[in-house]
Amino acid sequence: MTIKKDYVRPLDLKNGRIDMGHGAGGRAAAQLIEELFLKAFDNEYLRQGNDGAVFDIPAGHKLVMATDGHVVSPLFFPGGDVGALSVHGTINDVAMCGARPLHIAASFILEEGFPLAELKRVVDSMAAASREAGVPIxxxxxxxxxxxxxxxxxxxxxxxxxxxxxxxxxxxxxxPGDVVLLSGTIGEHGVAVLSQRESLEFETTIASDTAALHTLVAAMLEASRDGVRVLRDPTRGGLATTLNEVARQSGVGMLLEEAAIPVLPQVDAACELLGLDPLYIANEGKLVAVCAPQSAAAVLAAMRAHPLGGNAVRIGTVTEDPHHFVQMATRFGGRRVVDWLSGEQLPRIC
Amino acid sequence: MTIKKDYVRPLDLKNGRIDMGHGAGGRAAAQLIEELFLKAFDNEYLRQGNDGAVFDIPAGHKLVMATDGHVVSPLFFPGGDVGALSVHGTINDVAMCGARPLHIAASFILEEGFPLAELKRVVDSMAAASREAGVPIxxxxxxxxxxxxxxxxxxxxxxxxxxxxxxxxxxxxxxPGDVVLLSGTIGEHGVAVLSQRESLEFETTIASDTAALHTLVAAMLEASRDGVRVLRDPTRGGLATTLNEVARQSGVGMLLEEAAIPVLPQVDAACELLGLDPLYIANEGKLVAVCAPQSAAAVLAAMRAHPLGGNAVRIGTVTEDPHHFVQMATRFGGRRVVDWLSGEQLPRIC
Structure with a gap:
């Protein structure tokens, strides 16, 4: 009677690859989890080693749950990777509900043959993002x-x-009458990812803005707990689509000032080159807030005082509009409707 | 100035297919969500329409969070499909922590070209499973x-x-001294899925046992709140791997009675044909419980009185064993070690 008491050899994190056995729920799967995931994410909850994690929460609070799939291609891009994105994206979804993120659950779907070294890079990046944000997996x-x-x-x-x-x-x-605030420049994430696409590769110094926005949200709510009415992170579909969603959901219109919306010159140049509009490009470290008029100044000041809101600006106001249009006063003195994103401008951006 | 106020035409749920635009976060994505997902899953939380859902929880309880990816192939199999499985699987993971499941979050990764009619079938099945279980998405x-x-x-x-x-x-x-209970026959899910594999197709009347086990767990905890020590659903890797996991985690051994473990004759026959061992085959509607000796009879009676535990049996005992072996007294009077699943016996079974 012989039996392997432990794994024969450690996982080959340099040259190994994912094989079907890593997903079969047996010894190989257990080894992958122990030597890669548990090691990187280590915390008291994972150490429980059960099908789920048990945790306490502060009494008497409402809870928020948010989920997000991350299929960005390529996996690595200037300023980030799918791992960091998957942590930031979900923290931000929770934060945009006005909540303080507590915990993250992560579900991985791996392709056979995927190099373990790349998986380790992704997992280490998730672990770093999670630790930096103080939100354990x-x-x-x-x-x-x-x-x-x-x-x-x-x-x-x-x-x-x-x-x-x-x-x-x-x-x-x-x-109507509320103020629309934006936490910074738009378009960096989408342009950074696009710059790495094989069909498109171009030189740029633009890095993704991917970041966890929960401490920024906390600072804003500290400035005015009841004056912050809407929070959204303009990811897929960009600022334009996000504001259209809010306009429809609230049954209002919006009037934006084109000149007020900050865009980095390099992003502007890349968009011109690619025939894209920064208003429709995904961001992963920016938020839009709709605030009560009497609270807007305090919230904006709190944003500017935070490292992730240094370029925060007031970009427009909420209007009464039965059509729920988002309109924009252009730099040239005109006015145009800013529509939803149609079609597939930028697939797999997050 | 013209603008589409609504979608030009409804989603073609008969002949339409997923295209990249459905994932781009714009109008097409919003339409897919509204006309398919929200309609099928409809509940007060989804109607909030935000990046996450806000909900209340009963005061003073510990919470459980569990996550599971579902990549079963084929998507549809006798007795179930990926949609039902994705609801049951996560409800079961939560229930195996001794918890009452409250809510589910669902993340879909769709392949371009996937028929909307099939997606609707999957989503409708999820919606039905969720409603039947009383656990909203x-x-x-x-x-x-x-x-x-x-x-x-x-x-x-x-x-x-x-x-x-x-x-x-x-x-x-x-x-050591605890009793190991099993809620019913093993191996149906894995065999039902395998019977549909293109490379393998065989005739069988075996249907997946996929089911939500939370009400069974509730009945068991009702019978003995502190006598139920371990709960696990033997999915990937089967009963053998699950018991090995528990043995290692608890630092104990186990001794099973082979004759006590119920297997349907059709499952036995299919396993013989395929060269598989039912002990390693995934189940999606069964659970293993380790109970304090003085509670085992009451818990077993509660299981048998529940529709999902009619065939529940005592299959063995927990032993003291520094090697953490799971051993089995065979039908022939011998004793053998039941090892972990090694390798990739059954990929994409859930």
């Missing part, structure tokens, strides 16, 4: 699909958070 | 990858639940 799952049935790694992350008393943030809360 | 996300970079649909679901006072269930809690 407390439970997870790994599946493997055959070569040609996936694309390296897809990561679905789900976040849980708590809403402080008196906070009531929703896309449905914008009212 | 409260938030979600949809991404689209190019044809050949995915495989129809992958669904990652995350569940949240509450643990009642006095419940302390963990894979680390088994103690």
């Amino acid at each position: 407390i439970t997870g799952d790994t599946k493997v699909v055959e070569k040609g049935k996936g694309d390296g790694v897809f990561i679905s992350t789900t976040g849980i958070g708590v809403v402080a008393h008196g906070v009531n943030v929703s896309g449905a809360n914008a009212r | 409260i938030t979600g996300d949809t991404k689209v990858v190019e044809k050949g970079k995915g495989d129809g649909v992958f669904i990652s679901t995350t569940g949240i639940g509450v643990v009642a006072h006095g419940v302390n269930v963990s894979g680390a809690n088994a103690r």
